[in-house]
Amino acid sequence: MSTRTDATFDLDRAWQVDPRVSMRPEPFGALLYHFGTRRLSFLKNQTVLAVVRSLADHPTARAACLASGVAEAEVPVYARALAALADSKMITERMSHDSRT
Amino acid sequence: MTEVPTTGSETETEALTSDELLVEEVSIDGMCGVY
Numbered sequence: 001m002s003t004r005t006d007a008t009f010d011l012d013r014a015w016q017v018d019p020r021v022s023m024r025p026e027p028f029g030a031l032l033y034h035f036g037t038r039r040l041s042f043l044k045n046q047t048v049l050a051v052v053r054s055l056a057d058h059p060t061a062r063a064a065c066l067a068s069g070v071a072e073a074e075v076p077v078y079a080r081a082l083a084a085l086a087d088s089k090m091i092t093e094r095m096s097h098d099s100r101t
Numbered sequence: 102m103t104e105v106p107t108t109g110s111e112t113e114t115e116a117l118t119s120d121e122l123l124v125e126e127v128s129i130d131g132m133c134g135v136y
Contacts, residue, residue: 040127048123081123088126 009083011062011075014094015055021090025049032090041090048081055091 017023020036029043030052043049050068051061058064065078085091 038129040129042125042127044123044125077123084124084126 009061009079009086010093011065011079011082012060014059015061015064015082015086015091016094017052017055018089018092023053032085034088034090037089039088039090041085041088048078051078051082052085052091056094 017032018034018036020034022033022035024031024033029045030049032041032043032052033039034041043052047068047070051064051070054064054068055061058067061079061082062075065075066072070078082091086093
C-alpha cells in the first residue's frame with residue numbers, strides 16, 4: 001500500500017468522502033468517523049466542512065475549495081488539510097466515470 | 102503596561118496558516134467501551 005503525502009495530493013482531481021465515513025456537523029466544524037479504520041477526524045471550521053461536503057459535487061478539489069469561499073491564497077492551506085484527510089482515507093479519489101455533473 | 106490581547110480576526114488569520122488547525126485526527130483504537 002502506498003503512502004500518501006502532502007506532495008502527492010492532487011487538487012485538480014476529483015475527490016469524495018469515503019462511503020464508510022460518517023460526518024456529524026458540530027459548532028466548531030464537524031466530526032468524521034471512518035467505520036473501516038476506526039479513526040476520527042475533526043474539521044476545525046465551517047469552511048473546511050463546506051469543502052469536504054462539496055467534494056463530490058465538483059470536478060476537482062480546487063473547484064470545491066473555491067466554490068466554498070476559499071480564497072486563492074488560502075487554497076494551499078486547504079490542500080494540506082485535504083491531504084491529511086486523504087492520508088487517513090476519509091476522502092478518496094473519485095474515478096472519472098464516477099463523476100457527477 | 103499590560104499587553105493587549107489579540108483580537109478574534111488575528112486568531113482567525115493564524116488559524117489559516119496551519120492545516121493542523123483545520124484537521125485534527127484521533128484514533129480510538131484501544132479505547133475501552135467503544136466497541
